[in-house]
Amino acid sequence: MHHRTWAERIGDSLNVFALVLISLVMLFPFVYIFAVSFSSLEDVLRNQLLLWPKHWVFDSYAYIFASKPFLTSLYVSTFVTVVGTVVNLAFTASMAYGLTRDIYGKKWILLSVLFTLIFSAGIIPTYMVVKETGLLNSLWSLILPAAINPFNLIVMRQFFLSIPEDISDAALIDGATEFQIFRRIILPLSKPALAAFSLFYAVAHWNSYFSAILYLNDPAKWTIQVVLRQIVIANEGVSALGAEARQVMENPPPPITIQMAAIMIATVPILLFYPFLQKHFAKGVMLGSVKE
Amino acid sequence: MDKRALTAVLSAVLAVSAVACSSGGGGSAKEPSDASTNPNNEQPAGNDNKKYTITAIDFLFSGIPPKNGPGLQMINEKFNVDFQKDITVYSEYAQKLTTVISSGNILDIIGFETLDGKFYKWAEQGAFLELDDYIKDYPTLKMVAPDVWEPMKAKGKIYAIPRYFPATYLNSIVIRKDWLDNLGLAVPTNYEELKKVAIAFTKQDPDRNGKDDTYGLVLGQNINPNYAMGPYWDTGSWYHKDANGNFIPGFISEQRKELTQWLADLYKEGAVTKDFAFMNPTQYNAEFYSGKGGIYLGSPRGMNEEYMKGLVKIHPDAKIIALPPFKAPDGSQGFIAGSGYYTALALSAKLKDNPDKVRRILEMIDYGRQFIPLDQRNSKNEMFDWLYGKEGVGYTIQDGKVANAKPEDGLQPIQYMPDNKMWAPNDIDNQYSKTYVTPQLVSLVEDLEKVHSEYKHYINPIYQVNSPTYFEKAGELYNKLTETQSKMITGAVPISDWDKMVDEFLKNGGEQIIKEVNEGIKQKGYERSWK
Numbered sequence: 001m002h003h004r005t006w007a008e009r010i011g012d013s014l015n016v017f018a019l020v021l022i023s024l025v026m027l028f029p030f031v032y033i034f035a036v037s038f039s040s041l042e043d044v045l046r047n048q049l050l051l052w053p054k055h056w057v058f059d060s061y062a063y064i065f066a067s068k069p070f071l072t073s074l075y076v077s078t079f080v081t082v083v084g085t086v087v088n089l090a091f092t093a094s095m096a097y098g099l100t101r102d103i104y105g106k107k108w109i110l111l112s113v114l115f116t117l118i119f120s121a122g123i124i125p126t127y128m129v130v131k132e133t134g135l136l137n138s139l140w141s142l143i144l145p146a147a148i149n150p151f152n153l154i155v156m157r158q159f160f161l162s163i164p165e166d167i168s169d170a171a172l173i174d175g176a177t178e179f180q181i182f183r184r185i186i187l188p189l190s191k192p193a194l195a196a197f198s199l200f201y202a203v204a205h206w207n208s209y210f211s212a213i214l215y216l217n218d219p220a221k222w223t224i225q226v227v228l229r230q231i232v233i234a235n236e237g238v239s240a241l242g243a244e245a246r247q248v249m250e251n252p253p254p255p256i257t258i259q260m261a262a263i264m265i266a267t268v269p270i271l272l273f274y275p276f277l278q279k280h281f282a283k284g285v286m287l288g289s290v291k292e
Numbered sequence: 293m294d295k296r297a298l299t300a301v302l303s304a305v306l307a308v309s310a311v312a313c314s315s316g317g318g319g320s321a322k323e324p325s326d327a328s329t330n331p332n333n334e335q336p337a338g339n340d341n342k343k344y345t346i347t348a349i350d351f352l353f354s355g356i357p358p359k360n361g362p363g364l365q366m367i368n369e370k371f372n373v374d375f376q377k378d379i380t381v382y383s384e385y386a387q388k389l390t391t392v393i394s395s396g397n398i399l400d401i402i403g404f405e406t407l408d409g410k411f412y413k414w415a416e417q418g419a420f421l422e423l424d425d426y427i428k429d430y431p432t433l434k435m436v437a438p439d440v441w442e443p444m445k446a447k448g449k450i451y452a453i454p455r456y457f458p459a460t461y462l463n464s465i466v467i468r469k470d471w472l473d474n475l476g477l478a479v480p481t482n483y484e485e486l487k488k489v490a491i492a493f494t495k496q497d498p499d500r501n502g503k504d505d506t507y508g509l510v511l512g513q514n515i516n517p518n519y520a521m522g523p524y525w526d527t528g529s530w531y532h533k534d535a536n537g538n539f540i541p542g543f544i545s546e547q548r549k550e551l552t553q554w555l556a557d558l559y560k561e562g563a564v565t566k567d568f569a570f571m572n573p574t575q576y577n578a579e580f581y582s583g584k585g586g587i588y589l590g591s592p593r594g595m596n597e598e599y600m601k602g603l604v605k606i607h608p609d610a611k612i613i614a615l616p617p618f619k620a621p622d623g624s625q626g627f628i629a630g631s632g633y634y635t636a637l638a639l640s641a642k643l644k645d646n647p648d649k650v651r652r653i654l655e656m657i658d659y660g661r662q663f664i665p666l667d668q669r670n671s672k673n674e675m676f677d678w679l680y681g682k683e684g685v686g687y688t689i690q691d692g693k694v695a696n697a698k699p700e701d702g703l704q705p706i707q708y709m710p711d712n713k714m715w716a717p718n719d720i721d722n723q724y725s726k727t728y729v730t731p732q733l734v735s736l737v738e739d740l741e742k743v744h745s746e747y748k749h750y751i752n753p754i755y756q757v758n759s760p761t762y763f764e765k766a767g768e769l770y771n772k773l774t775e776t777q778s779k780m781i782t783g784a785v786p787i788s789d790w791d792k793m794v795d796e797f798l799k800n801g802g803e804q805i806i807k808e809v810n811e812g813i814k815q816k817g818y819e820r821s822w823k
Contacts, residue, residue, distance in 0.1 A: 045582050045602075046582075067700075068700050069356075069700050123387070123391050124391050124394050124395055127391045127392070128395045128396075131395060131397065210387075213380060213381055213384045213388060214384070214387075214388055214391060217359070217378035217379070217380070218358075218359040219356045219357070219358055219359060219379070219700075220358055220359065226381060229381065229383055230353075230354050230356075230381055230383075231354075256574065
């Protein structure tokens with residue numbers, strides 16, 4: 001057992017101290033948002049900085065939960081996140097596994113995947129593709145076009161390659177089909193990677209904002225981020241040229257307490273993902289990056 | 293690098309790239325391609341009992357109604373159309389509009405927030421319908437003044453219909469009269485007096501509460517309000533001329549330099565909002581309405597009852613009045629006029645072969661623009677009652693004022709109408725003061741209406757000309773000027789750097805902008821004019 005020297009103890013304490021300080025700095029905005037969301041508007045206006053509610057007030061949350069558009073968007077975002085992540089995992093995993101086997105054209109497929117990693121089509125061509133495939137104004141426009149993230153695909157493939165071939169060979173000899181091997185051997189062994197990627201995909205779906213605005217023109221189909229944007233940043237358009245926009249605010253933005261409550265409700269669900277998947281996450285992130 | 297470091301770096305890269313917001317790729321706006329696909333069901337020109345399918349795209353700041361609300365059904369019924377309106381959130385509208393139009397999908401009715409380079413470029417490329425011949429047939433279009441049609445033109449033809457915005461009711465400065473009275477001060481009529489008042493508000497406890505918690509000028513990010521008491525001192529007005537007789541933007545004028553020095557002096561005395569450069573509108577608005585700052589902005593249109601009620605709770609004796617414009621050294625005295633419109637609608641050029649459909653669309657637009665005097669905005673006026681969704685359903689009358697149903701229920705046709713802003717014959721006809729309830733707000737707005745009617749307004753030539761470089765670069769250049777001038781106010785940058793700032797502006801495109809704007813001004817034969 002390695003006994004820590006005096007110098008090492010000091011070094012460790014300094015590290016801990018610095019890390020705690022940095023964490024507090026990062027937590028600080030969130031504490032502020034939390035505090036303001038549970039305070040009354042008067043308290044907020046009277047105090048320069050509020051880090052803990054002076055009086056606990058739930059009006060802001062009541063207002064948000066009574067708002068139909070907000071609740072609808074929560075439902076939409078949940079749907080897109082859950083279904084989208086399942087679609088993502090199914091497609092990414094199967095394509096990644098397929099590319100670990102010797103198939104015709106494997107090199108070209110891999111090259112084209114790599115190509116999309118570096119180059120992106122851009123907004124307008126992507127919009128045209130979505131339009132021509134009839135996905136405009138459908139929630140599937142948020143799920144299908146981005147079904148496979150090339151980076152995730154490549155990493156997952158690396159991960160599959162790191163599973164010893166002997167296991168699948170043995171299964172082959174026993175008469176298993178490729179699909180059975182995939183389903184019964186590879187996938188169960190890949191739980192860490194799958195957990196990690198599901199987290200990445202889920203966060204990306206939960207954050208859908210621009211695609212939702214671009215492809216969906218039915219307010220009932222908007223995601224939570226779009227609605228949140230309307231609530232929180234309702235007083236934009238502040239440039240020297242667009243100065244008049246400021247003057248046209250017929251509906252002033254909701255008070256800051258409601259804005260903060262909206263932020264809390266839009267952020268907390270996805271935050272809760274992390275602790276549950278954390279053990280898989282820590283393991284999964286590093287897997288596949290180094291070939292044994 | 294050893295294995296551990298490699299995995300650490302790769303995992304960091306993976307985590308960072310995956311957890312960052314997903315974006316839709318970094319495309320840039322391209323020129324509109326040849327519109328080959330025609331998404332509309334074009335009906336052949338024929339009788340007027342045809343049911344037309346009309347598509348539209350536009351934006352709203354907030355309160356976006358559902359896609360097929362009852363209000364929309366009422367429109368379809370009344371005008372015999374299938375009206376499909378895509379209402380987008382304001383914040384990404386510019387991007388979305390560019391994408392939609394560039395993909396060849398030119399809808400029948402297209403909303404623009406500002407008529408900028410994109411609008412003129414597309415108009416010149418033939419994306420929109422010429423409207424000149426139709427205007428005489430629609431009363432609300434005939435009411436638009438010639439100088440407001442100017443910005444709608446490209447190559448001399450009209451391509452857009454302006455939406456109403458009072459031409460003369462821009463923001464102007466308002467001041468706490470109760471504080472002036474408490475300190476025995478007269479209403480300031482020039483900058484020396486205003487300076488004294490601002491310092492007095494800061495140091496002499498005008499709200500008489502024994503606490504040192506008040507100050508003079510409320511100021512926020514982007515130097516808003518800019519405290520120009522007339523076009524002579526304004527930033528965005530093209531009022532002054534340079535040595536060659538060319539109009540220049542107020543931002544780089546000597547007069548603005550003097551005003552910047554004035555603001556810097558007051559800032560040093562603590563009479564200006566501290567940290568103003570970081571305050572967003574919500575925050576600096578609160579400075580005034582929480583009773584801290586005594587001088588701020590107001591306008592007859594768009595004032596907020598809740599804010600005023602909040603102020604009255606803190607200072608029950610608050611009385612706010614409008615500050616009339618100062619007399620400038622050149623003898624001018626007046627406010628700055630706006631462009632006379634905010635947002636505009638263009639029609640697709642593809643409608644050229646379907647004049648009956650165009651007339652149906654213009655009928656809908658014209659209907660929404662009809663001016664209904666304030667005292668007729670109730671169920672007795674059939675048009676008003678229909679537009680607002682019928683009394684008891686889309687709206688109710690409370691205390692003599694209209695209370696609308698929740699926007700997300702979509703009960704009111706006016707939420708969906710292509711143009712829903714009444715075109716008032718004159719700004720005063722809006723009678724804004726009568727639309728408010730809080731007494732202090734009513735008296736303030738009455739005062740504002742009075743000063744606006746007593747003083748003339750400067751027509752800013754920048755709205756009349758089309759300078760491509762202006763649309764392309766002015767936003768950025770103006771922002772840079774504002775940034776530097778903000779620093780001059782706080783003292784971070786010395787005012788002696790003014791000339792350097794102006795040179796940078798000129799070098800980075802300002803010179804070209806001035807050249808183009810003045811060409812346009814000469815072409816239209818414009819001289820300094822007021823209305």
